[in-house]
Amino acid sequence: MKNYKVAVLAGDGIGPEITQEAIKVLKLVEERNDVSFELMPALFGACAYFETGDAFPLETKEICDSADAILKGPIGLSHEESKNIPVDKQPERGALLPMRRRYNTYANFRPVSLPKALAHFSPLKPEIIGDGIDLVIVRELVGGLYFGEKETGVNEKGLRYVRETLEYDEGQIRQILVQAFKLAQTRKKVLHNIHKSNVLKSSVLWNEILEEVATDYQDVKVINILVDAAATLLCLKPTQFDVMVMENMFGDILSDQGGGILGSLGLMPSACIGDEKAYYEPSHGSAPDIAGKNMANPYSMIGSVAMMLENSFDMADEAKNVWAAMQGVFADGYSTADLSKSDSGVKMIGTEEFGDKVVEKLRDMPKV
Numbered sequence: 001m002k003n004y005k006v007a008v009l010a011g012d013g014i015g016p017e018i019t020q021e022a023i024k025v026l027k028l029v030e031e032r033n034d035v036s037f038e039l040m041p042a043l044f045g046a047c048a049y050f051e052t053g054d055a056f057p058l059e060t061k062e063i064c065d066s067a068d069a070i071l072k073g074p075i076g077l078s079h080e081e082s083k084n085i086p087v088d089k090q091p092e093r094g095a096l097l098p099m100r101r102r103y104n105t106y107a108n109f110r111p112v113s114l115p116k117a118l119a120h121f122s123p124l125k126p127e128i129i130g131d132g133i134d135l136v137i138v139r140e141l142v143g144g145l146y147f148g149e150k151e152t153g154v155n156e157k158g159l160r161y162v163r164e165t166l167e168y169d170e171g172q173i174r175q176i177l178v179q180a181f182k183l184a185q186t187r188k189k190v191l192h193n194i195h196k197s198n199v200l201k202s203s204v205l206w207n208e209i210l211e212e213v214a215t216d217y218q219d220v221k222v223i224n225i226l227v228d229a230a231a232t233l234l235c236l237k238p239t240q241f242d243v244m245v246m247e248n249m250f251g252d253i254l255s256d257q258g259g260g261i262l263g264s265l266g267l268m269p270s271a272c273i274g275d276e277k278a279y280y281e282p283s284h285g286s287a288p289d290i291a292g293k294n295m296a297n298p299y300s301m302i303g304s305v306a307m308m309l310e311n312s313f314d315m316a317d318e319a320k321n322v323w324a325a326m327q328g329v330f331a332d333g334y335s336t337a338d339l340s341k342s343d344s345g346v347k348m349i350g351t352e353e354f355g356d357k358v359v360e361k362l363r364d365m366p367k368v
């Protein structure tokens, strides 16, 4: 039997609620397969700050260091509540970015997927969705503006100022592009390169490196699109995209738009992969507006478990079963509040009930 250690960082807001449902699924996967998961819960985010004074405490670092994979819920507080934590210790700056840096999880895969049968969840018209949306945003995760040097102060005119730097070296660019090309090779062999080279020199270098890397992947067709145009096209014609690669901040923003075209951020899981370590998290935040109400959609968190099974534990077939179990719940006409508009005919259920139904469906599936 294979034994894996999984660090479980439930996080803030809806994090604990959706993590609980993901754990139910993971426990069933354990029952159905010759595998055991040692779950190692740890504090991370605002909850960790309030308990220990540090959003990424040493104990959590040690647990994550020893884990085979990390399952992370969303972290963060509402805009107002965030003011109770010093700026540099707030969850993203104090925990999330340090974790990405610590494990060099440079490749963030964010699937944006909606089968035709679920087109009614989307705000887009059925004719735009066509046979369904199925694309992957590949986001560079440890460079760019989010990781550059920052400075604040008062300038010579007596005005408060801020300076943040956007820095990439060619190694950082090459490694994410290689991942994107490799993924494109396994899919439709088309790669949309999202950039802003008409304004940003970082994009000029990015595109230069892309041309170099492309010579090793000549079976992949590259299509270059400026990020502003890509934002529009993602709404007007999302089906033209298959694999989209972009730098850190572009990916942060466009992937939330990805959730928008599906109908909810609750449909957005993700995998953050480094050469040594990977962690899995929903693309969205802690949704303080619905936290504690049994309203959150756990699809993103359970989908992150499926990505973990496939990428970290070599369990691609069981991962497919998990996806199919979730689609099965939707196909039976159920969903959480985010996707149950009053006139849609969708039967609204809570976070826990959704998790229970996924477990029922998975239990009925043939073992791999």
Ligand code: NAD
Pocket (backbone or CB within 6 Å): 014, 018, 073, 074, 075, 076, 077, 078, 079, 092, 096, 264, 265, 266, 267, 281, 282, 283, 284, 285, 286, 287, 288, 289, 290, 295, 296, 297, 298, 300, 338
């Ligand atoms: P958010 O993603 O938390 O929420 C945006 C909207 O989407 C809200 O209306 C929310 O209710 C809804 N939503 C998100 N996930 C959902 C789900 N699973 N089911 C149903 N509805 C869902 O964005 P925000 O409100 O701007 O940010 C809240 C906090 O999350 C902030 O502190 C932010 O910094 C943090 N954040 C953390 C991460 C992370 O942990 N990786 C990512 C993004 C934002």
